[in-house]
Amino acid sequence: MLITDWTRQALPAMLDDLRAVVELETNSYDKAMLVKGLRAIRARVVGHLGTPDDEILHEGGQHGDVLELFYEGTAPGTILMLSHYDTVWPTGTLKSWPFTVVEGKATGPGVFDMKTGLVQSIWALRGLRELGLPHPSVRFLFNGDEEIGSPASREHIEAASEDALATLVFEASLDGALKTARKGVGLFNVSVTGVEAHAGLDPYAGANAIHALAELVTTLAGAGSRERGTTVNVGLISGGTGRNVTAGRATCGIDVRVTDPAEMGRIDDVFAGLHASDPRVTISATGEWNRPPMVQNAASQRLFKEAQGVATGFGWGLDQASVGGASDGNFVSALGRPVLDGMGAVGDGAHARHEHVLVEHIPERTALTMGLITALA
Secondary structure, three states: OOHHHHHHHHHHHHHHHHHHHHOOOOEOOOHHHHHHHHHHHHHHHHHHHOOOOEEEEEOOOOOOOEEEEEEOOOEEEEEEEEEEOOEOOOOOHHHHOOOEEEOOEEEOOOHHHHHHHHHHHHHHHHHHHHOOOOOEEEEEEEEOOHHHOOOOOHHHHHHHOOOOOEEEEOOOOEOOEEEEEEOEEEEEEEEEEOEOOEOOOOOOOOEOHHHHHHHHHHHHHHOOEOOOOEEEEEEEEEEOOOOOEOOOEEEEEEEEEEOOOHHHHHHHHHHHOOOOOOOOOEEEEEEEEEEOOEOOOHHHHHHHHHHHHHHHHHOOOOOEEEEOOOOOHHHHHHOOOOEEEOOOOOEEOOOOOOOEEEHHHHHHHHHHHHHHHHHOO
16 A cells, blocks of 8 residues: 555544644643643553554653653654644633634644644654554653743653654644744843833932933844844833833843844843843843754755655655744754654744644655655655
């Protein structure tokens, strides 16, 4: 039986799995639901693939735990399959937005980002086994903190990818294209401390922290560069205690995205050089680079060409794309290791109520994974 025939006939069962996984509400900040969800995902993997040859559970503390399941292959080497099981959707969202499949679209919280990809990864290994196709060993890594920057799982992702022939990330595709470049992300906060005073009785005695912060926001926004692929977004701002009080405190939260790793240093210098025109004001900048940029390293480009060849063999075209969002693939790419991202669903609406996947592409994307893994054997 051909790979594509097998994945097409497996689609109804894959949709059953997808429904079950989407109905596991796993918000990044709901530890109890993350624990419950990961247990259910493990049970589903074992149900399809049997008891793993090796298993490691890394406790995530306040964040989602990290589960590694290892299955021996029939060829040398190991493929790392990355999937996060957390979503941005608060627990209870499912009540007003249940999983449904209508007119070829499956929708529900987390269906596109990225529970369809997670299901596809499991079925890809099942298909290789049922068809008796040669394949390297497979290590699944499921983490529950990707949507908040992977604070607990980063070290485990980097360790697991060290000796892998390839790391495949089952984030959603960009209209079918694989993601071989992503922006790096920095998350920063700026706090301003001024001097409080009565805005009417003694207006010049105070140093207004909000006014000072407004100056800084202009400086920060101006640090973005379309030409360099750098964006600086001040997305949160707060401060003051009353209309008639010269504000003593003000803060803002900033999201920075960079395409070029060299831009990280330039932006660091911008934060270090922040100053206010009123010398009575003090400024504190905190934060860090959450993810380095994913750049098109030589190893990943060779891997993409392999995937493109597999797609051509199936009679499909396959493109690559650069996107502004970051993923766990950024960590692997920054170490110069072969990684392909966007192996997951075809659809749209990540983090939005119109989130959906196109059902007809689920067998195709699963077949692509199967073909690439057996090609790497």
